[in-house]
Amino acid sequence: MKIFTVVLVILSLGIANTTLAQETEKVLPKESKYKEPSTKTWINTYGNIRISKRLFWVAQTHFRFAETEDTPFVGQVAQIYNRHAIGYLHSKKFNASLGGVLRLNFNTNESSTDRNLVPEWRIWHQYQFAVPLSSMMIYHRLRIEHRWTQGFEENSNYTFRNRWRYMFRLKIPLNNHKLKPKTFYVAPETELIMQSGKSVVASPMEDLRITTTLGYILTPRLTVAAGAMYSQGQKLSNGGEYKQSWAIRCHLYFSPDFRKVRNKLPEIHLDD
Amino acid sequence: MNHKRLTNPFLFGLVVVLFFSSSLFGQTQRYSGPYAIEKYAGIAEYNYYLVSKDTVLEGDFKMYRSNLDLLINKEDSSFLFEGAFKENYPTGDWIFQFGDFKTDKTSQLVNYQYRVNINGIQEEAKGKIKEGRPDGLWVYKVNHIKDSEIEKTTFKSSIEFDKGIPQKDFSIENEQNTLVGMFLRNGLAHDQWSLFSSNAMGTNEDWNFSDGILRNIQIKDSRNKSIPVYRLKNKNTKTIHLDKRYLNAIQLQIALNGEDSIYHGNIEQLLKENNDYYKKIDGILSNLGRSTFLPELKVKVPYYPLDSVEVGLINTIIENNNSSKKISEALLRNTQLNILKLSDSESFYYYNIIHEITNEFVNPIDNFVLYNKQQIIEFVPREAVLQSLWENKIPSYKTITVANDVNSVESKKTYELYTEKDFSFTTSSSLEKIAKIASNIQKSLANIQEIVVNKLTKEQREQELISLEETLILDNTIVSKYIDSTANFISKKYVPALQSIKAKSKEQLSIYATIKDNGLKLEKAKSILACNKSYLELAKTTTNIPVQVDSLQKIYVDKIWNPFTATLMDEVIKKQITNAYDKIVIPHFLEQVKSNLDCKQVEELSRQITATYKDVLALRNKNTHKLERKLKKEQNPKTIMELFHNYANTKDH
Numbered sequence: 001m002k003i004f005t006v007v008l009v010i011l012s013l014g015i016a017n018t019t020l021a022q023e024t025e026k027v028l029p030k031e032s033k034y035k036e037p038s039t040k041t042w043i044n045t046y047g048n049i050r051i052s053k054r055l056f057w058v059a060q061t062h063f064r065f066a067e068t069e070d071t072p073f074v075g076q077v078a079q080i081y082n083r084h085a086i087g088y089l090h091s092k093k094f095n096a097s098l099g100g101v102l103r104l105n106f107n108t109n110e111s112s113t114d115r116n117l118v119p120e121w122r123i124w125h126q127y128q129f130a131v132p133l134s135s136m137m138i139y140h141r142l143r144i145e146h147r148w149t150q151g152f153e154e155n156s157n158y159t160f161r162n163r164w165r166y167m168f169r170l171k172i173p174l175n176n177h178k179l180k181p182k183t184f185y186v187a188p189e190t191e192l193i194m195q196s197g198k199s200v201v202a203s204p205m206e207d208l209r210i211t212t213t214l215g216y217i218l219t220p221r222l223t224v225a226a227g228a229m230y231s232q233g234q235k236l237s238n239g240g241e242y243k244q245s246w247a248i249r250c251h252l253y254f255s256p257d258f259r260k261v262r263n264k265l266p267e268i269h270l271d272d
Numbered sequence: 273m274n275h276k277r278l279t280n281p282f283l284f285g286l287v288v289v290l291f292f293s294s295s296l297f298g299q300t301q302r303y304s305g306p307y308a309i310e311k312y313a314g315i316a317e318y319n320y321y322l323v324s325k326d327t328v329l330e331g332d333f334k335m336y337r338s339n340l341d342l343l344i345n346k347e348d349s350s351f352l353f354e355g356a357f358k359e360n361y362p363t364g365d366w367i368f369q370f371g372d373f374k375t376d377k378t379s380q381l382v383n384y385q386y387r388v389n390i391n392g393i394q395e396e397a398k399g400k401i402k403e404g405r406p407d408g409l410w411v412y413k414v415n416h417i418k419d420s421e422i423e424k425t426t427f428k429s430s431i432e433f434d435k436g437i438p439q440k441d442f443s444i445e446n447e448q449n450t451l452v453g454m455f456l457r458n459g460l461a462h463d464q465w466s467l468f469s470s471n472a473m474g475t476n477e478d479w480n481f482s483d484g485i486l487r488n489i490q491i492k493d494s495r496n497k498s499i500p501v502y503r504l505k506n507k508n509t510k511t512i513h514l515d516k517r518y519l520n521a522i523q524l525q526i527a528l529n530g531e532d533s534i535y536h537g538n539i540e541q542l543l544k545e546n547n548d549y550y551k552k553i554d555g556i557l558s559n560l561g562r563s564t565f566l567p568e569l570k571v572k573v574p575y576y577p578l579d580s581v582e583v584g585l586i587n588t589i590i591e592n593n594n595s596s597k598k599i600s601e602a603l604l605r606n607t608q609l610n611i612l613k614l615s616d617s618e619s620f621y622y623y624n625i626i627h628e629i630t631n632e633f634v635n636p637i638d639n640f641v642l643y644n645k646q647q648i649i650e651f652v653p654r655e656a657v658l659q660s661l662w663e664n665k666i667p668s669y670k671t672i673t674v675a676n677d678v679n680s681v682e683s684k685k686t687y688e689l690y691t692e693k694d695f696s697f698t699t700s701s702s703l704e705k706i707a708k709i710a711s712n713i714q715k716s717l718a719n720i721q722e723i724v725v726n727k728l729t730k731e732q733r734e735q736e737l738i739s740l741e742e743t744l745i746l747d748n749t750i751v752s753k754y755i756d757s758t759a760n761f762i763s764k765k766y767v768p769a770l771q772s773i774k775a776k777s778k779e780q781l782s783i784y785a786t787i788k789d790n791g792l793k794l795e796k797a798k799s800i801l802a803c804n805k806s807y808l809e810l811a812k813t814t815t816n817i818p819v820q821v822d823s824l825q826k827i828y829v830d831k832i833w834n835p836f837t838a839t840l841m842d843e844v845i846k847k848q849i850t851n852a853y854d855k856i857v858i859p860h861f862l863e864q865v866k867s868n869l870d871c872k873q874v875e876e877l878s879r880q881i882t883a884t885y886k887d888v889l890a891l892r893n894k895n896t897h898k899l900e901r902k903l904k905k906e907q908n909p910k911t912i913m914e915l916f917h918n919y920a921n922t923k924d925h
Contacts, residue, residue, distance in 0.1 A: 046836065048835040048836065050833075050835075087835070089833070089835075092838060092839070092840075093838070095835070095838070128838075130837075130838035130839075132839075137837055137838065137839065139838070171837060178839070179837045179839050179841070180839075180842060181841060181842070181843070181844075217834075217837075217841070219843060220832035220833075220834045220841035220843045221832065221834075221843070223834075223836060223837075253836045255834065255835050255836065
């Protein structure tokens with residue numbers, strides 16, 4: 001519970017920070033403006049490699065595609081994520097991770113003459129609560145990211161922002177009474193991503209993602225899922241403008257355990 | 273005696289002889305001390321001398337015992353034998369007393385003596401003995417003593433002897449009867465012997481002897497009848513003791529005379545009682561010196577001596593009839609035959625024959641065997657014996673007709689007895705006839721026995737077969753029903769194997785049905801019986817395979833942490849093992865069940881199925897990396913089972 005308290009403190013501090021840094025340089029429109037939704041495709045791999053009884057290595061690689069004028073969803077590569085962390089299994093119901101991200105951002109502005117590829121660096125930590133309810137599972141995920149981004153222009157400076165993310169997710173088994181191998185499940189999720197930083201003046205809500213995926217647990221170590229996501233969020237440059245998107249998401253979850261049998265046994269009970 | 277007389281040479285010689293003789297016989301010595309004869313142990317006082325180390329009693333003899341302690345505390349058996357011996361022969365006056373006394377423990381002092389009252393029985397025999405034989409009047413009394421006085425006499429015999437031979441009048445009485453009679457000088461019963469009963473309802477009878485021969489018996493009651501005994505056409509007589517043998521002889525004679533039996537045993541009882549008392553004294557005297565103390569009551573009987581041929585014939589008769597009796601008793605008591613005869617006409621028929629033969633022949637001849645045992649055949653004419661055995665007539669007939677149908681009283685069948693063609697019933701002697709009948713009957717019975725025993729054995733085997741067949745059918749039904757009952761839940765994969773077990777079990781019965789020979793049938797039935805058990809076992813084992821597979825599926829899993837769902841999930845482990853078992857070994861088993869249902873292999877197959885399951889079960893917690901690698905390539909079920917077995921039985925770590 002201590003960890004939970006720490007997270008809350010950090011969160012509240014962050015939100016206070018954003019309110020203090022209000023600026024009114026840009027003129028906000030009288031009414032919010034919603035841009036036409038763009039289309040994207042995310043192909044994400046989630047690796048979770050057990051390294052000891054309580055520690056695991058989080059290794060995620062995400063390929064994100066964006067539309068072009070000719071091709072919706074998969075017209076061009078937009079970002080490649082490399083997300084790594086060391087996770088700690090506190091119990092069945094709570095785990096936490098801390099690590100870094102290297103995101104490669106591709107310039108998707110077809111008319112731009114700027115750099116085509118810029119890196120983005122992040123430090124992230126997350127706290128996930130898992131709650132069984134009846135046959136399904138409920139997850140609360142708090143993720144805090146400290147990101148350094150730069151524009152595609154030559155010699156542009158790194159901008160530091162914080163991201164405050166909360167995700168609420170369900171996993172509901174469809175053909176079984178619980179989540180187990182050979183089970184289809186549906187996973188509706190909603191994630192609110194808030195941001196703060198000097199550059200964030202009137203656009204604290206970076207993104208609201210509403211997703212539903214259909215997953216299939218092949219084995220305890222391998223799951224696939226696919227779904228659709230709708231998202232909207234304030235543009236950083238003008239809080240009155242909202243961008244929207246539709247995304248196809250394809251996920252591969254894998255969790256190998258290379259430890260020797262002898263170390264694996266007895267089975268993981270953690271603290272129950 | 274004066275000295276002058278001693279000069280007489282004759283007298284002198286006599287003195288010398290006497291002197292030497294007395295030194296020859298040695299000096300008599302006196303013994304006084306503990307002594308025991310038979311069951312009597314007490315104090316003896318007597319004189320004796322030794323002749324070549326043998327004790328010779330001479331002079332007074334006294335032996336007695338009485339124990340005051342025993343008398344007061346419990347019961348005392350006292351005795352007193354007093355008399356004299358001459359050259360080891362009891363001679364002169366003798367008295368024998370035997371007492372069993374108790375006391376009421378009241379005592380009184382009379383003339384400086386303590387007196388106690390005694391109760392009990394005292395026997396006393398008194399008389400003279402001459403050269404070891406009773407001589408003169410001997411009286412034997414048994415008195416009941418109450419408060420030290422004679423209350424009543426329960427037995428008394430008075431017999432007068434002359435050197436052991438009973439003479440003149442005698443009387444023997446007990447509480448019920450009195451026998452009075454007389455003897456000739458040679459000891460033969462003579463004239464009238466009378467038996468009086470002290471009971472008004474008892475029989476009074478006179479036995480009339482003439483020179484030892486019993487002529488008739490006069491019954492003196494309401495019948496007032498004279499029963500003739502020996503008419504004495506035969507002059508040849510034999511003198512015998514009046515004992516049980518004689519009484520049996522009279523009994524037979526009276527029966528031969530066609531008279532009713534008068535036998536009531538009263539005379540015999542008295543004579544026996546008397547004899548027992550005399551025997552007691554004879555026992556004591558014989559142990560001390562030389563004597564013959566038994567009273568020799570003699571009678572004469574007609575005598576028809578047996579020659580050696582006749583003795584031989586009698587032995588044959590006994591031997592054959594004993595054999596016949598044994599056969600008939602065994603068969604008539606045979607429980608199986610007794611039950612079978614109630615429903616089976618043939619058994620009924622043979623039972624009836626055996627019964628009839630026993631009544632008609634075996635039992636009558638058994639009477640003859642009894643006469644021989646009683647040693648009285650010599651005292652009756654042979655022809656008469658033959659007639660006495662069969663009241664009607666000598667059964668020279670050769671057939672016996674008896675009922676032969678359980679359900680019909682009227683239906684009868686005739687059995688032909690064994691006969692010898694050469695034997696003539698008209699010209700042969702009585703004993704020869706009896707011997708021939710006994711031998712023929714023995715042969716007939718032996719023949720019947722063979723038939724009946726064969727029949728019973730066959731019947732027994734058939735019964736056994738019937739009960740076996742019932743079991744076979746029942747077992748087959750059990751197998752079928754069991755297999756049918758699995759239809760509701762068993763997976764299709766197992767159905768052909770189970771059906772083939774069912775078919776095979778039925779097939780066994782069909783094979784059995786074609787066998788004609790009963791012996792082979794029994795053998796086959798027994799083998800099928802064992803087989804059916806194996807089939808049922810295999811059916812159960814086969815039905816159990818899916819259950820075992822299920823349980824293996826449950827066991828061959830590990831709990832795995834799924835970090836994406838944050839749940840524990842079952843992961844199937846060691847798939848190579850379970851796959852080899854599910855995909856290769858079990859199909860192999862099912863194939864074996866279908867094709868290889870030889871009864872002998874069924875049991876082995878059941879065992880193998882169970883054993884392999886157990887091996888796989890054990891492999892769950894074994895280090896099986898190498899095994900799994902080997903299993904990847906292996907397709908041969910036998911090799912796989914072998915691998916399973918080897919790895920299941922190795923020790924890990």
